[in-house]
Amino acid sequence: MKRRQFFKRISIGLASLAGILASVSLLRQIFPRSSYENKRFKLGKPNQFAINDFTFIPDQKLYVYRDNSGMKAVSAICTHLGCVIEKSTDGFECPCHGSCFDTSGRVLSGAATKDLPWYHLYKDNDGQIIVDLKKIEDCDYKLQVS
Numbered sequence: 001m002k003r004r005q006f007f008k009r010i011s012i013g014l015a016s017l018a019g020i021l022a023s024v025s026l027l028r029q030i031f032p033r034s035s036y037e038n039k040r041f042k043l044g045k046p047n048q049f050a051i052n053d054f055t056f057i058p059d060q061k062l063y064v065y066r067d068n069s070g071m072k073a074v075s076a077i078c079t080h081l082g083c084v085i086e087k088s089t090d091g092f093e094c095p096c097h098g099s100c101f102d103t104s105g106r107v108l109s110g111a112a113t114k115d116l117p118w119y120h121l122y123k124d125n126d127g128q129i130i131v132d133l134k135k136i137e138d139c140d141y142k143l144q145v146s
Contacts, residue, residue, distance in 0.1 A: 041130070050066065051066055073131050094110060
């Protein structure tokens with residue numbers, strides 16, 4: 001094999017590999033990374049959550065907020081492309097694309113255009129808090145707990 005032919009084959013191979021990687025990256029941008037298989041699940045009893053604080057539930061990708069008047073749950077999935085957001089001092093931030101949300105889940109800046117969804121909570125007969133991902137609530141909604 002001549003030197004010119006060798007470099008031609010290497011160039012074609014590297015260009016093909018770059019094209020495949022770019023295609024995979026593009027497809028990951030189009031389709032969100034998360035989907036909810038189970039639409040309802042137990043969070044636990046109210047006393048398991050700190051008062052006046054957001055508690056991250058990693059398995060369900062949720063933040064649960066509890067204060068003296070009740071509890072509420074917000075999605076921890078960025079509405080831009082489905083990255084898991086992080087709690088910041090004054091709200092939430094997406095580490096992937098820089099979207100910022102206030103503590104009510106409203107978009108402040110970045111690539112996201114939709115606010116974070118808040119989910120319906122209710123108490124089970126045994127006192128456990130259940131979150132229902134099928135029911136979206138207003139950011140002011142709270143489940144009254146004692």
